[in-house]
Amino acid sequence: MGLLWCVMSLYFYGILQSHASERCDDWGLDTMRQIQVYEDEPARIKCPLFEHFLKYNYSTAHSAGLTLIWYWTRQDRDLEEPINFRLPENRISKEKDVLWFRPTLLNDTGNYTCMLRNTTYCSKVAFPLEVVQKDNCFNSPMKLPVHKLYLEYGVQKISCPNIDGFFPSNIKPNITWYMGCRKIHNFNNVLPEGMNLSFIIAMVSNNGDYTCVVTYPENGRTFTLTRTQTVKVVGSPNDAMPPHIYSPDDHVVYEKEPGEELLIPCKVYFSYLKDSRNEIWWTIDGKKPEDTTIDVSVNESVILKVTEDETRTQLLSIKKVTAEDLKRNYVCHARNAKGEVDRAANVKQKAPRYTVELACGFGATVLLVVILIVIYHVYWLEMVLFYRAHFGTDETILDGKEYDIYVSYARNAEEEEFVLLTLRGVLENEFGYKLCIFDRDSLPGGRDKRPEGPESRFIASNGLRRAHSSWALEGSFEYLPHCFEGNKGQLSWKVIYVGMGISTNFGKDVFSYKNLFKGQAAGKHKELLCH
Incomplete structure (x- = not known):
C-alpha cells in the first residue's frame, strides 16, 4: 500500500512537471473564500472554479474531457503535494467537484488547489482551509455570520x-x-x-x-x-425616516472675529435602513471643502446605537478665519435611502466690543463724582453762598426782615474793634450778610435813623450773633429778656455765640444762655450755636 502511494505521488509530480511549461490560468489564492470548519466534524468544499471563475459547470467540463485534480500545501509549507484519498474509512474523498472530509483534523489546515485541465487547457485556483477548535460553550476563533x-x-x-x-x-x-x-x-x-x-x-x-x-x-x-x-x-423599517440634522440649527449663531478659529459641527441622526448608504458632507458657497482655496479641515466621527441607528458628525474647522470667510455660506448635507436634507449654518462676524472705551468712560465718571464730592465737602459753604447770591431769592422780602444778623457785643475796646473791623469785614464784605451793629446803625451818624430802640432792630434781624471776650452776660445784651417778653411767638432766628480769647467758664455761660432762651422765648428760636 505504501509502495502504491509512492508510485502515485511520483506520477502526479511528473504530470505537474511535464505541464509546468504549458500555459495555465492561475487565479491565485482566493482569500475571500477562506473556509473555517470545526475539528472532528464533517466538511464539504466545492471547487470555486465552477462558482466564480468559469462559465460552465462540472458536468459540462467533464463531458468536454477536462479532468479535475486536487492538491494542497500544508500549513507553513511551500511544497505542493497530492491529497491522499486512500485514508482509512475514506476520511478524505472527492465526489465530482466536492472535496469531503469525514471528519476534519487539525493538521488538515492549509491551502487547497483545484485544477481543471486537459492536454490543451489548464485553469486552477487555490483557497485556504482552517480547522479550528471549540470549547464546551462553542467559543472559537471562527468568524461568525x-x-x-x-x-x-x-x-x-x-x-x-x-x-x-x-x-x-x-x-x-x-x-x-x-x-x-x-x-x-x-x-x-x-x-x-x-x-x-x-x-x-x-x-x-x-x-x-x-x-x-x-x-x-x-x-x-x-x-x-x-x-x-x-x-x-x-431598528424597525417602520421607524425608518430621512436623515435628521441636529446641528447646525436656527437657534445657534456662530459669531467670530477675524483671526479666531471657526468650528461648525454637522451632526446628523440616521435611522437604520438595510443596505442604505448614510452620507454626510459640507459645502462652502456650493462647493465641497476640498474644491475651495480655504484652509479648512473636516473630521468625521460616528456614534452607533445598539439598534444600529447612528449619529454622524462632521466637524468643519478653519484655524484662522478671515472677514471674507465669515460672509460665506456653509451648508450641511445628509442623505440616505429615504431622502436628502440640508441646513445652513448661521455664521456672522462678531460686533466690535468697546470694552476699553466703556471702562475709561466709567472710570472718568467715578473720578469726577469723587472730585465733586470732595469739593462739596470742602467748599459747601461757598457754594451755598454763591447760589444764594446768583440764583436764590431774597429771604428778607418774604419774612419782612431788613437785616441778616443783629450783632450784640460788650462795650469795651477789644470787642468793638473785633465787631466793627474783623467781624463786619468778613460777614459783610466777603459773605454779603447785612449786619445790624447797634453802635453803628442806631447811633447818630449810623445807617439806620429809625427812632425805635434796640428791640425793633433785633426783631428786624434774621439772627442774633453775640460777641464778647469775657464770656459773661453783660453790656448791650441785657435788653434781651424784654425783647423776648414782648415778642413771644414771633421769633424765628438762630443765635450764634462768638467768643474771643480763652474761656474760663464756658459751660456756665452756655447754660445761662440756654436758660434765658428757654424761659423767655416760648418757642420759635431754632438753636444756640457756641463758637
Whole structure:
C-alpha cells in the first residue's frame, strides 16, 4: 500500500512537471473564500472554479474531457503535494467537484488547489482551509455570520446555516438550539422549530450568539455539525425616516472675529435602513471643502446605537478665519435611502466690543463724582453762598426782615474793634450778610435813623450773633429778656455765640444762655450755636 502511494505521488509530480511549461490560468489564492470548519466534524468544499471563475459547470467540463485534480500545501509549507484519498474509512474523498472530509483534523489546515485541465487547457485556483477548535460553550476563533432581526417587527426566524448536502432529505437529524451556553427551552419569546428558531417579538435583549447542533447518521457512523451565528436586533423599517440634522440649527449663531478659529459641527441622526448608504458632507458657497482655496479641515466621527441607528458628525474647522470667510455660506448635507436634507449654518462676524472705551468712560465718571464730592465737602459753604447770591431769592422780602444778623457785643475796646473791623469785614464784605451793629446803625451818624430802640432792630434781624471776650452776660445784651417778653411767638432766628480769647467758664455761660432762651422765648428760636 505504501509502495502504491509512492508510485502515485511520483506520477502526479511528473504530470505537474511535464505541464509546468504549458500555459495555465492561475487565479491565485482566493482569500475571500477562506473556509473555517470545526475539528472532528464533517466538511464539504466545492471547487470555486465552477462558482466564480468559469462559465460552465462540472458536468459540462467533464463531458468536454477536462479532468479535475486536487492538491494542497500544508500549513507553513511551500511544497505542493497530492491529497491522499486512500485514508482509512475514506476520511478524505472527492465526489465530482466536492472535496469531503469525514471528519476534519487539525493538521488538515492549509491551502487547497483545484485544477481543471486537459492536454490543451489548464485553469486552477487555490483557497485556504482552517480547522479550528471549540470549547464546551462553542467559543472559537471562527468568524461568525451575523443575522439581523427587526426590533418589535412581529414573528421572525433564523435557520441553521450551511447544512445542505451533508445528509439525504429522507434522514431526520436531531437538532438542538443554544443561546451562548444555555439550551433554548421555555424561553419567553424564542421558540425552536426544527431547523428554524422563531422570535415572537425580537427585543434588544435577544442579541447574542445562537448555535444549532445537528446530529445525523451515515454509514453506521454518527456525525455532528455545529453552526453558530450572531443575532443582532436592529431598528424597525417602520421607524425608518430621512436623515435628521441636529446641528447646525436656527437657534445657534456662530459669531467670530477675524483671526479666531471657526468650528461648525454637522451632526446628523440616521435611522437604520438595510443596505442604505448614510452620507454626510459640507459645502462652502456650493462647493465641497476640498474644491475651495480655504484652509479648512473636516473630521468625521460616528456614534452607533445598539439598534444600529447612528449619529454622524462632521466637524468643519478653519484655524484662522478671515472677514471674507465669515460672509460665506456653509451648508450641511445628509442623505440616505429615504431622502436628502440640508441646513445652513448661521455664521456672522462678531460686533466690535468697546470694552476699553466703556471702562475709561466709567472710570472718568467715578473720578469726577469723587472730585465733586470732595469739593462739596470742602467748599459747601461757598457754594451755598454763591447760589444764594446768583440764583436764590431774597429771604428778607418774604419774612419782612431788613437785616441778616443783629450783632450784640460788650462795650469795651477789644470787642468793638473785633465787631466793627474783623467781624463786619468778613460777614459783610466777603459773605454779603447785612449786619445790624447797634453802635453803628442806631447811633447818630449810623445807617439806620429809625427812632425805635434796640428791640425793633433785633426783631428786624434774621439772627442774633453775640460777641464778647469775657464770656459773661453783660453790656448791650441785657435788653434781651424784654425783647423776648414782648415778642413771644414771633421769633424765628438762630443765635450764634462768638467768643474771643480763652474761656474760663464756658459751660456756665452756655447754660445761662440756654436758660434765658428757654424761659423767655416760648418757642420759635431754632438753636444756640457756641463758637
